[in-house]
Amino acid sequence: MANRKLKIVAAVGLVLGAVYVAARVFVPPMLEARILKPVPHAPYKVSDEAKALHSGLTVMDWHADALLWNRDLTQPSDRGYVTLPSMQAGNMALQMFTTVTKVPWKIELRDNPSDSDMITAVSVISGWPVASWNSLTERALYQALKLNDAVARSEGGMMWVRNQKELQALMAARAKAGHGGPIGVLLGAEGGHPLEGDLMNLDRLYAAGFRMIGLTHFFDNEIGGSLHGQSGAGLSDFGHGVIHRMDDLGMIIDVAHASEQSVRDTLALTTRPVVISHTGLRGTCKSDRNLPDDLVQTIAAKGGLIAIGMWQDAVCGTDPDTIAATIAYGVRLAGPDHIALGSDWDGAVPEAVSPADLPALTDALLRQGLDHATIAKVMGGNSAAFLARWLPME
Numbered sequence: 561m562a563n564r565k566l567k568i569v570a571a572v573g574l575v576l577g578a579v580y581v582a583a584r585v586f587v588p589p590m591l592e593a594r595i596l597k598p599v600p601h602a603p604y605k606v607s608d609e610a611k612a613l614h615s616g617l618t619v620m621d622w623h624a625d626a627l628l629w630n631r632d633l634t635q636p637s638d639r640g641y642v643t644l645p646s647m648q649a650g651n652m653a654l655q656m657f658t659t660v661t662k663v664p665w666k667i668e669l670r671d672n673p674s675d676s677d678m679i680t681a682v683s684v685i686s687g688w689p690v691a692s693w694n695s696l697t698e699r700a701l702y703q704a705l706k707l708n709d710a711v712a713r714s715e716g717g718m719m720w721v722r723n724q725k726e727l728q729a730l731m732a733a734r735a736k737a738g739h740g741g742p743i744g745v746l747l748g749a750e751g752g753h754p755l756e757g758d759l760m761n762l763d764r765l766y767a768a769g770f771r772m773i774g775l776t777h778f779f780d781n782e783i784g785g786s787l788h789g790q791s792g793a794g795l796s797d798f799g800h801g802v803i804h805r806m807d808d809l810g811m812i813i814d815v816a817h818a819s820e821q822s823v824r825d826t827l828a829l830t831t832r833p834v835v836i837s838h839t840g841l842r843g844t845c846k847s848d849r850n851l852p853d854d855l856v857q858t859i860a861a862k863g864g865l866i867a868i869g870m871w872q873d874a875v876c877g878t879d880p881d882t883i884a885a886t887i888a889y890g891v892r893l894a895g896p897d898h899i900a901l902g903s904d905w906d907g908a909v910p911e912a913v914s915p916a917d918l919p920a921l922t923d924a925l926l927r928q929g930l931d932h933a934t935i936a937k938v939m940g941g942n943s944a945a946f947l948a949r950w951l952p953m954e
């Protein structure tokens with residue numbers, strides 16, 4: 561009898577195992593092909609002036625969720641935007657990769673509960689290490705390993721930028737290479753929930769290469785209130801501790817997705833300027849998700865960067881001209897030194913400008929009437945200057 565039971569258990573186990581393996585192979589590519597489908601558009605025409613200008617720019621973007629997906633970053637991909645070849649095609653110098661570790665099943669602009677999580681299913685179906693199935697810290701660390709692995713396999717095509725020394729090494733290598741130099745990669749966390757309420761985990765993430773942490777994502781967490789959470793709260797006591805420790809370590813604070821109160825609390829507390837890694841501006845695209853004019857000016861006045869998104873809800877469009885109009889509005893509002901790019905590539909949002917399409921954005925900025933020096937700043941000059949000042953020395 562016991563023998564028979566054992567056989568049944570073994571058979572059920574075998575079937576479940578086979579189902580898991582089949583799901584593991586077939587489901588992620590199918591889902592990703594649907595979720596990461598770009599908005600179709602006619603090929604962008606780029607003027608000779610823009611081509612010449614763009615080829616001399618230092619281009620940086622502050623937000624891409626590519627590490628969430630099953631993709632070899634060193635190879636071309638038809639599912640999603642950010643790969644080494646696409647970044648090279650767009651003459652990018654630097655990309656911030658942000659880890660996504662917990663997202664509600666049904667994402668609303670407001671009032672998301674903090675107990676719903678879709679990434680548990682993603683981690684299981686994508687075959688992430690078992691330790692990451694129920695640990696947000698482990699999910700962030702696993703995605704850090706993925707980036708590290710891509711850098712190692714890129715044969716010098718991608719270089720870590722974790723401190724000023726590595727930034728200088730990248731810039732020197734790019735200058736030496738002339739065209740097609742290496743691309744610097746930075747690591748950040750979308751939301752501070754991977755800290756799991758423990759400051760020790762901040763040091764673990766720092767050791768793994770994280771240099772930017774967002775306070776919150778789509779729900780309130782131990783650090784404080786999210787723009788999309790239920791509390792509307794500002795920073796918690798733990799959040800205060802996180803800000804102080806990040807200041808000590810020289811980590812960049814990202815206020816994207818934070819409640820307005822959390823942003824104001826952070827600006828009052830930190831001794832360093834902050835970055836908002838992906839946002840729209842309410843002045844050109846009315847949405848609660850987008851920054852009001854006064855906060856744009858406050859972040860800029862403290863030396864921070866406002867990185868403009870490229871997705872539908874951020875700028876009320878997806879084409880280069882709409883994105884460029886938002887950037888131009890930001891420049892008028894905050895001056896030329898505080899606006900940057902924050903695409904949210906591979907963030908499962910409708911987009912039509914890929915890394916390879918960035919010359920078309922430069923062209924659209926020319927059509928906005930921005931001069932060459934200002935375009936150089938917003939496309940990445942401001943970002944490179946920020947990193948040169950605010951990354952840890954070594």
Ligand SMILES: [Zn+2]
Pocket residue numbers: 750816817838904907
């Ligand atoms: Zn986001």
